[in-house]
């Protein structure tokens with residue numbers, strides 16, 4: 001239903017801004033009651049691209065002229081939220097270089113980015129966005145490397161953001177990949193990027209030369225966020241070094257500046273290596289500060305543990321303990337075939353699958369809740385709750401999964417069959433069908 005291309009632009013076959021009535025009927029919503037006789041279904045009424053009524057199926061007769069789509073009791077949710085990706089790095093992996101460590105990848109990128117043009121980056125970013133949207137993403141927060149006096153990547157992504165604004169909402173982070181102070185004039189480049197239109201202030205304190213400079217960079221990020229009224233999202237403690245504790249400074253700054261939940265700490269891998277006494281003390285401070293946490297499970301499993309031998313650490317933050325402490329945690333893809341990670345396809349349900357395995361989060365209540373990490377929790381991190389969610393009065397943004405409930409969705413890594421943005425159908429897919437002839441007569445599981 002949609003295609004996006006850097007040269008040809010967007011093509012969406014369904015109408016934009018239509019005043020027509022639409023009904024998405026027989027949906028399983030995440031709030032549905034489950035009884036022995038089955039799951040309660042809902043009808044979603046949409047007018048002019050906005051939800052105007054959500055009620056139990058059949059309770060209200062369907063308008064005669066409405067466009068009706070029967071969802072046959074499948075799971076319907078607000079769209080996936082990508083809370084951490086680098087759209088300017090997509091498909092920049094150099095197959096001749098074997099990286100495998102965070103710092104090796106940064107060195108490789110530092111050399112290769114000089115050859116990229118605005119057009120190169122736009123083309124690859126479009127491919128990455130399309131890949132994510134094919135899997136149900138409609139909201140993306142991307143870091144953009146601004147340690148480049150020419151701002152090549154930022155100029156590319158500002159154009160992409162504007163060109164695609166009708167079908168996907170993109171937040172840009174002024175991200176100094178090579179540091180505020182480790183890169184010449186990095187702090188000034190971040191500030192300039194905010195003036196050019198970035199929505200979020202980034203940082204990478206564990207890459208600065210010293211602990212003092214790392215802490216100074218975090219303070220600078222919050223100072224800029226206050227000056228320009230922006231959000232904060234900092235790459236933080238992306239290392240197995242148990243002494244990397246810049247997350248302390250993020251929580252401190254968030255708390256004392258009042259920025260609170262408008263700030264996020266990405267990665268925080270070192271938290272997996274902290275001693276428990278310290279980690280438990282910090283959980284209360286994290287909760288008090290209101291900061292969000294973003295984990296990138298596949299990427300950090302690949303990049304971390306590289307210096308361990310065996311036994312080998314998992315490389316991810318304490319997702320389960322943060323959630324239990326009342327903190328908001330979302331998940332991100334991080335990379336699609338770049339110097340940091342050779343795979344990645346933008347399908348966020350894979351991140352959920354990895355996260356719940358690595359964080360031991362498979363109790364039945366946890367399985368029902370785990371999709372929050374790529375939906376509601378991501379929306380909270382991006383601070384888009386005012387227009388996100390399946391509620392009357394909000395934009396009609398939804399996805400339908402090829403599953404009856406959350407557990408089936410995660411177990412099957414369910415396909416997204418339908419993606420609707422402001423009432424406009426962006427993607428529609430038939431459920432997979434297969435003919436089988438196997439001599440098996442087991443239980444219906």
Ligand code: FE2
Pocket residue numbers: 084085086143235334
């Ligand atoms: Fe990242």
